Amino acid sequence: MNMLYHKIIQKIFLFNILLVFCSTAVSQNVVSSKFPDLKKFNLETDQTYDLNGKILLIDFWASWCRPCKDAFPVLNQIQKEYIEKGVLVVGINVDRDKKLMTRFLKKNSCDFLVLHDMSKDLVSKMNIKTFPTSFIVDSNGTIQSVHAGFNKNTTKKKYIKVIDKLISGKNTTK
Numbered sequence: 367m368n369m370l371y372h373k374i375i376q377k378i379f380l381f382n383i384l385l386v387f388c389s390t391a392v393s394q395n396v397v398s399s400k401f402p403d404l405k406k407f408n409l410e411t412d413q414t415y416d417l418n419g420k421i422l423l424i425d426f427w428a429s430w431c432r433p434c435k436d437a438f439p440v441l442n443q444i445q446k447e448y449i450e451k452g453v454l455v456v457g458i459n460v461d462r463d464k465k466l467m468t469r470f471l472k473k474n475s476c477d478f479l480v481l482h483d484m485s486k487d488l489v490s491k492m493n494i495k496t497f498p499t500s501f502i503v504d505s506n507g508t509i510q511s512v513h514a515g516f517n518k519n520t521t522k523k524k525y526i527k528v529i530d531k532l533i534s535g536k537n538t539t540k
Contacts, residue, residue, distance in 0.1 A: 397509055401424065401507055411481045417454060417456070422455075428459065434497055434498045442476065458483050
């Protein structure tokens with residue numbers, strides 16, 4: 367029993383190291399670079415949208431992802447509180463079947479723009495490995511921060527800190 371417990375702890379430890387490594391690698395590769403133009407991808411939506419000149423919080427999510435579901439109230443709140451300040455939340459759904467996304471959205475309140483990346487071209491281009499993964503993009507289209515995963519206690523604070531700096535005109539990239 368003790369040996370089994372030790373192996374489980376070891377696997378959890380290694381998994382966490384891998385997760386941190388992957389998250390760091392993604393953020394180091396894309397912060398300060400331009401976020402791709404969403405209009406150049408085959409993203410499905412029933413909504414019209416104009417993202418030019420906006421500060422964006424772009425969140426990649428899937429209907430089967432529990433942390434993604436947990437993030438929705440925070441994303442809704444940010445959308446409501448910051449829309450008048452030029453901030454838009456954009457959800458990029460990655461489900462294979464659009465029906466899964468539709469079913470999820472019927473059960474979960476969503477006050478922000480949702481696009482469906484059926485072809486997975488954008489997900490591949492951005493090298494998304496963890497769901498949810500969020501990008502905060504300044505009004506010039508430059509990625510200012512990347513957040514892999516979602517923590518109810520800390521992620522919103524991280525989003526708000528970056529968004530507030532962008533609104534006040536301070537550059538957040540290093």
